[in-house]
Amino acid sequence: MPQCKKRVAIIGAGAAGLIAAREAIHEGLQIVVYEGAEDVGGVWIYRSEVEDDLLGQSPHKRIYCSLYESLRTNLPRELMAFSDYPFDSRGGGKDEWPQFMTHHHVNQYLKNFAKNFGVYQHIQFQTKVVRVEKHENQKWLIQLDNGAIEIFDAVMVCNGHYSKPRIATVPGMEHFKGLLMHSHNYRRPKPFSGKRVVVLGAGASGEDISREIALQAKAVYWCAEAFNNLDESSKSTEWPEQRAGVAKIENATDVHLKDGSKIGDVDAFLFCTGYHYEFPFLADGIISVEDNWVHPLYLELIPPEHTNIAFIGLPHSVIPFPLFEMQSKWYLRRLSGRFEFPSMDTMSLSVAQQETTLREEGRPQRHYHKMGDEQFAYINLLATQCGANPLPDWFETLAHEAREKRNQYPHLYRDLPLKNTPKYHTKLSQLK
Ligand code: FAD
16 A cells, blocks of 8 residues: 555545545545534434424525435345445345335435444544635645634545525515425425425425425425326326426415426425525635536546545436546545546546537536436546546446335335346455
8 A cells, every 4th residue: 555644634424525635645644624513424423303483495594405214215225235245244235125215324324434434533523614716836725614724735525515495586485475495404205295296396305395295295296397207007096196397386375387387386396496505605716516516627626737635426417426436546546646537638628518518518507516327437437547446347337226216116115126236256456
């Protein structure tokens, strides 16, 4: 293992910060992990309380949690795990855990991971980073909410992007007289009992929550610009009615849709419209965030002009933990001198080309970090560059099967077997 004395600050002890810390320890780097909460886990720490502003736009106190009580993962545990630490008795879990786990299981796994790899001792809990700026000699100055100032050679930003709710602009919303909420503050279906509810957003939360509410509400209208290819025949009788995107609200209770139809007498409107990326601690001139697009970043990771800061976990519509792992390996192996980044000009050119491609595709900027099927090639590219093992052969096959099952049997898929589930033959010690 290469020895190196560089000092690295890691912001956040969620899944991304924990794997970054484990990889940094492995590379012989000195680390300090700063975590605002009182334990590891980030988004996987469940809290039943919600914010006073249910839309989450300007609450008096921000509640970090965006989980709902009944949440089970939408990925099987074999895909979710870090490569050498499965969610079973060979890693941080139990064999009897279900393949699609509850949020409690994931939380336990992350705690076990931190304990097992000696990460806890490097974490300063209840310590928020309030400022990150350039210091002399290319170092970084970090200021903490307790007033302390620390200097580092490199920074890894692992602050997550599922806590500041993003709401779509709906004309007339300010006159709506029913309950307005963002999924960030949804915990249980009870507040929607007996109500006529509009749920906006076709993502994973919109799907799960509209189905859960449908069991108790008078009627649920699940609205979106476009839906995944759900099989009509597989729907349960309680499946919410799928409708077009929302155009406006009128007369305090009428929701008009983009196909010209109207849903009248609406009692509650629930936004499942995602979250904002934000880096409130970061000095100007490092990156910009425009309509949820963080740029410029080479390979979604580093600003070409500031290669000693990395942003872990920005891509979405991905299988997060393995992606965080490879991004961390790539960045930290470079820091410890195992390989070289291309020149600044080459990286800048690559960033510009990527931007042109996305613009020509006609993608809205807010979807520039959406990776989908490109994630497999992306992870393997990072692996090739930094000399790590690529994804195992079964990974992509299982990912496709899991996604197809979910589209085909949206209300059942978590309890159905997946035929491409791997039987592990690799000894953990053989993994790089
Ligand atoms: P987080 O878990 O958000 O961690 C970031 C950490 O940084 C937090 O602990 C926070 O307190 C800390 N922090 C932030 N700012 C500062 C600061 N200034 N100073 C100090 N600390 C700071 N993924 C899956 O793989 N499977 C699923 O089934 C799945 N379901 C999901 C369901 C929901 C409702 C949501 C919201 C997400 C889901 N995800 C799922 C995605 C999930 O976000 C990722 O799995 C992953 O946990 C994100 O990890 P992270 O470390 O990037 O961010």
